[in-house]
Amino acid sequence: MSEEPLIRIRNLHATAGGVEILKGIDLEIRVGEIHAIMGPNGSGKSTLSNVLVGKPGYEVTKGEIYFRGKNLAEMDPEIRAREGIFLAFQYPVEIPGVANNYFLRTAVNAIRAHRGEEELDAMDFLSILREKMKLVEMPEDMMSRGVNEGFSGGEKKRSEILQMLLLEPAFCILDETDSGLDIDAMRTVANGINQMRSPDRAMLIITHYQRLLDYVVPDYVHVLSGGRIIRSGDKELSLELEAKGYGWLEDGEGTPA
Amino acid sequence: MSDSLDSLVRLRPTGGSGWAGSLREEALASFLEQGLPTRRLEEWKGTNFAPLGAMDFTRVGPDHSSGDTLNRPCVEISSEEHGLVFIDGRFDAAASQRSDLPDGIRALSLAEVLDDEPELLTGKLGQLTDLKRQALVALQTAFLEDGAVLVIDAGARTVRPLRMRFISTTADAVSASFPRMLVIAGENSSVTLLQEHLTVGAAPGFTAFVAEFHLAEGARIESVQIQSEGAERIHFTSVHARLGRNARFHSHVFSLGNGLVRSELDVQLAEPGAETMLCGLFIGRDKGHTDHFTTIDHAAEQCTSDEEYRGVLGDHSRGVFRGRVIVRPGAQKTDARQSNANLLLSDHASIDTKPQLEIYADDIRASHGSTIGQLDSDALFFLRARGISAANARLLLTGAFAHGIVDRISDEELRQIVGAVVDSALRSLEHGALETGDPSEGVSKQ
Numbered sequence: 239m240s241e242e243p244l245i246r247i248r249n250l251h252a253t254a255g256g257v258e259i260l261k262g263i264d265l266e267i268r269v270g271e272i273h274a275i276m277g278p279n280g281s282g283k284s285t286l287s288n289v290l291v292g293k294p295g296y297e298v299t300k301g302e303i304y305f306r307g308k309n310l311a312e313m314d315p316e317i318r319a320r321e322g323i324f325l326a327f328q329y330p331v332e333i334p335g336v337a338n339n340y341f342l343r344t345a346v347n348a349i350r351a352h353r354g355e356e357e358l359d360a361m362d363f364l365s366i367l368r369e370k371m372k373l374v375e376m377p378e379d380m381m382s383r384g385v386n387e388g389f390s391g392g393e394k395k396r397s398e399i400l401q402m403l404l405l406e407p408a409f410c411i412l413d414e415t416d417s418g419l420d421i422d423a424m425r426t427v428a429n430g431i432n433q434m435r436s437p438d439r440a441m442l443i444i445t446h447y448q449r450l451l452d453y454v455v456p457d458y459v460h461v462l463s464g465g466r467i468i469r470s471g472d473k474e475l476s477l478e479l480e481a482k483g484y485g486w487l488e489d490g491e492g493t494p495a
Numbered sequence: 496m497s498d499s500l501d502s503l504v505r506l507r508p509t510g511g512s513g514w515a516g517s518l519r520e521e522a523l524a525s526f527l528e529q530g531l532p533t534r535r536l537e538e539w540k541g542t543n544f545a546p547l548g549a550m551d552f553t554r555v556g557p558d559h560s561s562g563d564t565l566n567r568p569c570v571e572i573s574s575e576e577h578g579l580v581f582i583d584g585r586f587d588a589a590a591s592q593r594s595d596l597p598d599g600i601r602a603l604s605l606a607e608v609l610d611d612e613p614e615l616l617t618g619k620l621g622q623l624t625d626l627k628r629q630a631l632v633a634l635q636t637a638f639l640e641d642g643a644v645l646v647i648d649a650g651a652r653t654v655r656p657l658r659m660r661f662i663s664t665t666a667d668a669v670s671a672s673f674p675r676m677l678v679i680a681g682e683n684s685s686v687t688l689l690q691e692h693l694t695v696g697a698a699p700g701f702t703a704f705v706a707e708f709h710l711a712e713g714a715r716i717e718s719v720q721i722q723s724e725g726a727e728r729i730h731f732t733s734v735h736a737r738l739g740r741n742a743r744f745h746s747h748v749f750s751l752g753n754g755l756v757r758s759e760l761d762v763q764l765a766e767p768g769a770e771t772m773l774c775g776l777f778i779g780r781d782k783g784h785t786d787h788f789t790t791i792d793h794a795a796e797q798c799t800s801d802e803e804y805r806g807v808l809g810d811h812s813r814g815v816f817r818g819r820v821i822v823r824p825g826a827q828k829t830d831a832r833q834s835n836a837n838l839l840l841s842d843h844a845s846i847d848t849k850p851q852l853e854i855y856a857d858d859i860r861a862s863h864g865s866t867i868g869q870l871d872s873d874a875l876f877f878l879r880a881r882g883i884s885a886a887n888a889r890l891l892l893t894g895a896f897a898h899g900i901v902d903r904i905s906d907e908e909l910r911q912i913v914g915a916v917v918d919s920a921l922r923s924l925e926h927g928a929l930e931t932g933d934p935s936e937g938v939s940k941q
Contacts, residue, residue: 291880294872319882331877335895344891345881352882384895385877401881 242307243268244409244440245290251300252289258299259285261465269408270437274451274476275444277462278484283444284328286462287413290442291325292318305409319345320352324407326398328414333385338397341385342367346404370403374430392423399430410434410441416450428453448480463488500531500548500634503671503701506555508640514616515609515639522626522636529630541815541847542757542786544631547729550699554670555638557583565695570662577602578658578689584672585641590660599651599684605642605675615646620677623707623735623763631757632733635673635703642675645688649681649711656687656719656909663728665698676706680714680742687717687906692732694725694752703731710742712766717745719909721916724752726781733759738769738798747904748775749913751920753783753812761790764798764826775804776900776917779812779844780924786815793826793856800830805900806837807893808844809924819851822859829859836866838896840889840924886925893921 243266250263259282267273277283288296290303292315303310305323313321333341346366347357358366371378374396386394395415402410415427431454434441443456451459451473459475460467461484469475469487479487504527508519531548532539565582571590572578579602580590586604593602608615626633643659661674680686692702702724708716716736724730730752736744750756762771777785791800806814816835837846850863870892878888897917904910 293876293880314885315876315879316882316884316888319880325880327877327880331871331873333871333874333877333892333895335899336891341878341881341891344887345878345883348882348884348887405881 246304249301274456282465322408330394339381391418503552525626526633553668584674599648601646603644638673647684652685665696665700671701683713685715692722699727708736712740715743728754740766741768745772750777770799773802779808783812790819793822797828802833809840814846816848822854827858831861833863
């Protein structure tokens, strides 16, 4: 464990719309690891994911984030994506008029170009796309529709996982990907996520509930509250939270794990 | 500066003999009486055409002095296509293709018709315009010499689109061109038509184009117009259509040039059951000014109009949209829809949009709406978060907005042609707005 972590977050303070939400986060994630972040509403979980991908409106006021030894503060969102950071959005946006397959190929080729790989033509891309679509059980006709246009909640989440499978990021952040999914969709999405598990890759799963973690078992679990990580542990911690809720931890905020 | 355009008027065609000669004289008198339109006129509130008065014209029509500087292959209609080419308003037979036209379709030059069979024009040419009220149409008519005349017999149909290419050359002199078009569509005929207005060269100049479409009962026309004249060019287009019973006129106007542009479209639904669709897209960049003024006149019952214009405005460009819809007394069961949506890409760009409904019948349906917005920042971020550059993300979003209009063209071939020029205009807008482009990954449509 002496190697440089894939991502290293030190004393991170950040504001969203001018309000301080994150108040000193320290977190290191190495390749091959899966971390889960749990916590009540308003604890800063989504702010953390938005800060990691550089969403406008979120500002780092103190501390730093290093990804593969590079300072993220200097990277535009598209550069972070090309470097291998991926966020599966909690609320994926609909973009009518931009066809899914065209969007996906543009994204894949932007990332391939960044890695010095040859761009894929429409035919080559299509065969890769078909293979990945099977993994998330997406029907082919969804590809000629606009990005997320008219998709159900579950279809949007599967679409996010499809994007992750195609872009093959080194660091996957899943922001409440399990919310609003029925049990079948949950299993499909979990399958997709497990496809991405690899010794070369790390994941950060943000969730309210234990249930996704039944399918995608984390190595570490952190509890975020009031903009800080108040407790860290292994997968047992998530089971404990499921049983007891967050109250018992928040009462004794700052108790070492 | 002159309201009467002395330098231009001096260059008008002389030797006004016969019918065309007296029409020109009448038109000139009308123009001189009205002068250049000013913003004091309600219909010209949004647009200042005074720069036209400031131009010192030295040439009207083709430039015979400097030899042939045109890149002929770009100008000519290819041998697999049908179409007419006009250079500075004059017919260019060598660049045109009009052999083997489908039966019942004639593509003629106005100069030929005036010489050989002027009776063809009787009751048609100039019938849909109003010289007393339309100063620039009068000015165009004062220079009437040449243009396109399409005569489509009853029941005749085009197989592939007919192409009308109007090219202005502006090597050095300040020049003007006055192409004209007359389309006479017989009963139950069906015509698909592409009109292109292009500039070769960068010197200042003026193009005034007037077109009249006469649609007999059951005639169908799909007309696509692409205007992409240069920044120094002032462009005036005035299109007039009259629809007979159950006729259908679909117009698709693409204003992509970055000069000063006024585009008028006036559709008379003269007899019951007529139907029109007016689609338009204007893309403004640099200091371009594009003014679209449309009038739909529901003069008979049970007619339908569906109008949708979209504007994409960047840099310091300005757009104007006026959509006038008149529903005359007795035009019951009218169905009139209108919308104008605009995307402002720069803090310095602006749009002035106004519907104008004048309804004098009671049993009708009419709706209108206009919107002004910016690119959706969440969508933009989503695309960037997938590795797509900010510039290409903007292009994807503006492309989606613009293609909403392109996709309404029913002719597949024209949809492809227009899609490509629209994408190219959007790329110019994007890359003009950026200090540095990212040439390694220009968006290319499959």
